[in-house]
Amino acid sequence: MSVVELVLLVLLGAGLAVVLGELRWFRRRPLAHRLRPYSPAGPATPAPTPSSPAAVLLPLVDQALDRAASALGIGDDLGTRLARADVGTDPAAFRIRQVVHGLIGLAAGAALALALRPGGVLAAVLVVGLPVLCVLADEQRLSNRIAQRSHVLQLELPVVAEQLGILIDAGSSLPAALARIADRGRGAAAADLRRVVLRIRRGASEAEALAEWADRTDVGAVRRLVAVLSLHREAGDLGRLISAEARAIRAETHRELVERIERRSQLVWIPVTVATLVPGLLFLAVPFVSALAQVTGA
Structure with a gap:
């Protein structure tokens, strides 16, 4: 051995x-x-x-x-x-x-x-x-x-933001609106909001719990929404700001979807290009080899 x-x-x-x-x-x-x-x-x-x-x-x-x-x-x-x-x-x-x-x-x-x-x-x-x-x-x-979870959260976030804006415009406080969406929602955003509500009920402030959510997810749209929600004690028209942020998130999601579609449409041309070039190269190789054989006398 x-x-x-x-x-x-x-x-x-x-x-x-x-x-x-x-x-x-x-x-x-x-x-x-x-x-x-x-x-x-x-x-x-x-x-x-x-x-x-x-x-x-x-x-x-x-x-x-x-x-x-x-x-x-x-x-x-x-x-x-x-x-x-x-x-x-x-x-x-x-x-x-x-x-x-x-x-x-x-x-x-x-x-x-x-x-x-x-x-x-x-x-x-x-x-x-x-x-x-x-x-x-x-x-x-x-x-x-x-x-995958970040992508799902990006897709769910505009709807969640619009619901928050509607509830706050109807007179609900920010903790009550978060708790209502967390209890009735299903998905990645609702699961994250349940953690936020649990942190608030354990004694953390709304800004601290939301900042922890933004740090945990590391999604740009979540950070911008949290920055808007942190103004709930200073802003008088928070619902309008949240609705504007929801429209911005939806536009960003739509732009990313269009870019993904464009990339996939470009990938379609790869097999077409290969299927076109390979036979063409073979047809060009035959006369080239023949001419090279004549020149070298082989």
Whole structure:
């Protein structure tokens, strides 16, 4: 057995130990964790014990993956990104899942390297590349989820802003209007407004709760709407300002939709261009090769 195969087997064994250490049927849980569902506080998800492999390796993995995300241009921390994607997963669980996927990719790459026995460079690509791809796939899915939710919020925001303007013009206060839309609405904007109303009921001011919403979503339209809503104590015609902002958001959404349609219409011409140029190039290549053969005397 070569040194490379021995290293791959050691890595595979360490990965299997970490993965199996997270499975309930494999490791014996402490008595306190087994009795936790029957406690007066109710069941709760136990945190990894300090002696478990996950508790030891998770901070190092979290730091390494944060640096990798920063190198890819992702400046926000994982907790903020999970909140923007509206994913009910804490950062520790997300990192553990990434580690599991990376170890699965490592095992698959090691198995392929041992089975195919390619060259050293290709074996290193298989062993290192598959885990990296598995980890980056989770990051890409989270980024796609954030982009999709931001797009849905952009589409829902004009309707929500118009409803806020109508309720405020009818005499409702800003907290009452937010609570009414949050209770009766369905969608991404209503879910965010429920968090805003909950923060207000817990003692935060309207401006503070709305600013937290704008920071969490990181959508320009939300920031502009929050800037208008923050004037509810100073402006006397807040409903008219909100309606004007709703029309501006709707115009911006329409402009983005037109740009998306134009880009897709341009993509239609790519297969048409390829289907036209390839036969033309083949027809031009025949006389060119013939003339070149005559000149060279071949």
